Amino acid sequence: MDKSRQGYREHEHTADWELEVWAESLPALFEQAARGMYALAGVVIKPGPRLEHRLELQALDNESLLVSFLGALLFLSETQGLAFDRFEILMQEGNLQASVQGAQIAAISREIKAVTYHNLQILESRRGLEARIVFDV
Amino acid sequence: MVDLKDLIKISDYEWEIPRSFRGDMRVPVRLFATRRLLEAVMDDKSLEQAVNTTTLPGLVGHVVVMPDMHQGYGFPIGGVAATRYPDGVISPGGIGYDINCGVRLLGSQIEYEEAKGHLDRLASALDENCPSGVGTKGHVRVDDAELDRVCREGSRWAQKKGYASEADLRRTEENGRLEGADPGAVSKHAKERGRAQIGTLGAGNHFIEVDVVDQIFDAEAAAAMGLVEGSLAVQIHCGSRGFGHQICTDYVQEFQGAVRRYNIQLPDRELVCAPLTSPEGQSYLAAMRCAANYAFANRQVLAHFARKAFEEVLAGKVHNWHLHQVYDIAHNMGKIETHEIDGQRIKVCVHRKGATRAFGPGFEGLPEEYRQIGQPVLVPGSMGTASWVLVGTEESMQRSFGSSCHGAGRVMSRAKAKKSVRGETLKSELQASGISVRAGSLAGLAEEAPQAYKDVDDVVATVSGAGIARKVARLVPVAVIKG
Numbered sequence: 001m002d003k004s005r006q007g008y009r010e011h012e013h014t015a016d017w018e019l020e021v022w023a024e025s026l027p028a029l030f031e032q033a034a035r036g037m038y039a040l041a042g043v044v045i046k047p048g049p050r051l052e053h054r055l056e057l058q059a060l061d062n063e064s065l066l067v068s069f070l071g072a073l074l075f076l077s078e079t080q081g082l083a084f085d086r087f088e089i090l091m092q093e094g095n096l097q098a099s100v101q102g103a104q105i106a107a108i109s110r111e112i113k114a115v116t117y118h119n120l121q122i123l124e125s126r127r128g129l130e131a132r133i134v135f136d137v
Numbered sequence: 138m139v140d141l142k143d144l145i146k147i148s149d150y151e152w153e154i155p156r157s158f159r160g161d162m163r164v165p166v167r168l169f170a171t172r173r174l175l176e177a178v179m180d181d182k183s184l185e186q187a188v189n190t191t192t193l194p195g196l197v198g199h200v201v202v203m204p205d206m207h208q209g210y211g212f213p214i215g216g217v218a219a220t221r222y223p224d225g226v227i228s229p230g231g232i233g234y235d236i237n238c239g240v241r242l243l244g245s246q247i248e249y250e251e252a253k254g255h256l257d258r259l260a261s262a263l264d265e266n267c268p269s270g271v272g273t274k275g276h277v278r279v280d281d282a283e284l285d286r287v288c289r290e291g292s293r294w295a296q297k298k299g300y301a302s303e304a305d306l307r308r309t310e311e312n313g314r315l316e317g318a319d320p321g322a323v324s325k326h327a328k329e330r331g332r333a334q335i336g337t338l339g340a341g342n343h344f345i346e347v348d349v350v351d352q353i354f355d356a357e358a359a360a361a362m363g364l365v366e367g368s369l370a371v372q373i374h375c376g377s378r379g380f381g382h383q384i385c386t387d388y389v390q391e392f393q394g395a396v397r398r399y400n401i402q403l404p405d406r407e408l409v410c411a412p413l414t415s416p417e418g419q420s421y422l423a424a425m426r427c428a429a430n431y432a433f434a435n436r437q438v439l440a441h442f443a444r445k446a447f448e449e450v451l452a453g454k455v456h457n458w459h460l461h462q463v464y465d466i467a468h469n470m471g472k473i474e475t476h477e478i479d480g481q482r483i484k485v486c487v488h489r490k491g492a493t494r495a496f497g498p499g500f501e502g503l504p505e506e507y508r509q510i511g512q513p514v515l516v517p518g519s520m521g522t523a524s525w526v527l528v529g530t531e532e533s534m535q536r537s538f539g540s541s542c543h544g545a546g547r548v549m550s551r552a553k554a555k556k557s558v559r560g561e562t563l564k565s566e567l568q569a570s571g572i573s574v575r576a577g578s579l580a581g582l583a584e585e586a587p588q589a590y591k592d593v594d595d596v597v598a599t600v601s602g603a604g605i606a607r608k609v610a611r612l613v614p615v616a617v618i619k620g
Binding site: 010011012013014015016017041042059060063064067068071075077078079081108109110111113114115116117118119120134136137 | 181183207208209210211214230234235271272326329330339340341382383385389390393394397405406407409548550551552553578580581620
């Protein structure tokens, strides 16, 4: 097992991509999920001008919020060519407020169609919190 | 976990997981597969996902799984599930994010021998004319009003814009347009993603392939389709792009609340659903049909630009460079159809997730020239291997809700494929075997290596052996364009 306090790791999935993420808090888990998703897609951010984007999301529970959060980042990647590498995330009872900082995408090698709910559960563990996310590719 | 010993063998090509396997199953699972193909999926979650699918409210008959099955999310890929209309449910995850992902086949009278000296240039011309890759934008841009027309009219929109002939539309499932599409049910986000992507291939397993008709198995059917041994054909595999992905994403999210409101218990949240006649179900159906029409229009525009590439390279060099449409078929779709179940004809919503419609002879929705032979079924193989043209049968109507397989089906994860195959080596090997390759990403090419898939010939032998489709022609590739 990876003993680092937070991180992500790809798992075998026949057709799609499965990402394991872990962290000590919910906001940190969301950040690792975003970083892992960008890594799977082979996203490289341009060194040029930085920009900030704000996200406000509401959902039924934390799993729905995670799907919405990653979905919002995918939307910005596809429509505006943006990706982010700094995250300030606040969460409270089904609400998420995030300030994300990044830049234009210089390169992206793989297409992620969607973030799925397949077997998605945010679980408490010895590492704090962990989840497995399946992406449709 | 489902084990081989849990399955009841019906024949060499058909197996059942009975309702008694798990307490929450509403119907049995019927698998079309040989023992060898079943063994290939025992390590992944295909069968468990098929069992999960049987818990959807309102299912009739059995959940059907095709021999190209593999693990997906929610539904297995290769799954077919029919829910009773109007009291059953519709599940967006059972149709998939790439709504109306499908295949179009164009035939020609171009003999391979007269064209083979031009194939490498043809691959480049197709690559230039048909934009592919992650986030690529197309030659066709539409504003919101025009996008709404695409949603409502599908291939008919493409025809009005000069991208389609009347024959193209006749030889497309549902004539390239599903009734009941309502752009009002589509989010602003989906429309924003959809505006710039008409006429684009995308990435992943989507492709354009130039093939040679290698072998004919049914001369009458092949003649009706204009497929001649030794001549070129073109396959286009893609779907509704970001537009469809966003629509499915939006409704899977919305239905998380719907299952609570309608008190529906499911073993996997990706299976979320809503009653077909509920406001949520009706809204999804209307939006899904928009994406389906978008995908029909998308493949039609790509076909137009593929024809342009053929003209650019082959006009004046071969006796007839024209490409005629053989058929266009969806393999991720939800359709309201009438089927005979237990001796009664009933209206159902058929979810096909990685499975094609395969209606038998006599179906009124087929163009006249196909009514006697059955609906063409297009089965692309893995890159560098064969593809197949089949037709639907009477038996497919009786045993699989008029459905058949949609491809070879993965057996190896993308991660493992990348580790065991180098994109550059694969490209060289394909080129050495006479296949021109244009790929946006070598890593992406490696993920789609033939070793990552089952043998499509085995898959086709299974549906043919089971009687749910009949072989017409086998195609082999000579040029591949991938995003």
